[in-house]
Amino acid sequence: MSDQVELLVGTGKGLFVLRGERGGAMAIAARHFPGVTVEYATRDPRTGVYYASVTDAHFGPRVWMTKDVEGEWEQTAGPAFPEDAGEAVERIWVIVPGEGEGVVWAGVAPAALFRSDDGGRTWELNRALWDHPSRKDWQPGAGGMCLHSICPWPGEPDKLALGISAAGVWLTEDGGGSWRRGVKGIVARYLPEDAQGDAPDLCVHNMYRAPVKPERLWMQFHGGVYRSDDAGETWNDVGSAGGLPSDFGFPMVIDPKDPSKAWVIPLTADIDRVTPDGKLRVFETADEGDTWTARSKGLPQNDTYVTILRQAFCNDGRDPLGLYFGDKSGTVYGSADAGATWTAVAERLPTIVSVRAS
């Protein structure tokens, strides 16, 4: 396999396509959507189609797609709410290839799930989640009321887990025909103790499924890192005991081949969203969250107060695993050895919103 890697870097000023040797300096191969925010970009490995969620500050959000990442992009029809919903899409947070042929999912703000059955050209609102009677009790997080995490189940197209800020985890086994909350064990420490039991406003920050052990989900919560071993029904706090400098953060990566391994990049606190102690550190667990170890070789360890956003941390699926993240200050860091060593692979980009290896 080639030792080249391609990154899709969504920024406040367009999409940057970076290419280079894994773990080395990367060059800008293309820039698209200049001047507007690209919230998220990804490539569907099944079809080779690239998708970008683009929010024009004046003219609204929409998904674009292409097969040629250096060429022209095609505007898709949505996602957009039907007229009777009485809402307009504000941001499209995430685009995830589904399990069925042609199925692509999109999570948006205000919190809603859209499904495409034609590879992203048209989109349909999931009405069961939109019309859920508990919606009136949902609360927006600092980033708005957003559906940012979509976790398909490999080989099981009807099973899906969603993360919503701040409405917790939602599970379906019938392809989105019905939904139930999966939040047992999550403690909202940001609420008064008396209000923590059965709180509806659970601020999930990020959530991923372990592909080789699909019943395992990992979550970065507003306060805490959690792991579920029963497909999201119950959650175990795995962030408090062993070595993280903070329980607050957004970015998270799960090892695609080893379900016991995960990486997070904590921020100091919800009221101080920068790297703790002026040090940029990625933390790894290799024992299912029992302990966490800093992986910071090559990352700046002095006077570094940067912010890494929710979608700005990814892996490349290779062996050894490549890890990449970008900060709001415009630097992309990469590691070709699963986080053991890091290099600044691109610098002086606009505010980085998302990073995905394609």
Place this chain on the structure above:
Amino acid sequence: MAVVVLRAPLKDLADGNGSVRVNGSTVLESLRDLEATYPRMAGWVLDETGTVRRHVNVFIDANRVEGDATVETDTEITVIHAISGGNS
């Protein structure tokens, strides 16, 4: 028929036409007709609730107008992005 005057990027979505004749007795009807003529523009000026986006301004002559403003034959409707809402 009124005339809608467009600048980039809307002009690009209207196949490069900076001036488009539309049917309608109000600004909103005229903009809906514009979208019907150029489907790629759907959602750019009017959101899915059918209202003009918050950071888009519509003018008739020198006056900023709302969707219910009436238009007549040869009324010139200018659609521009507002100085608010930019991507800083």
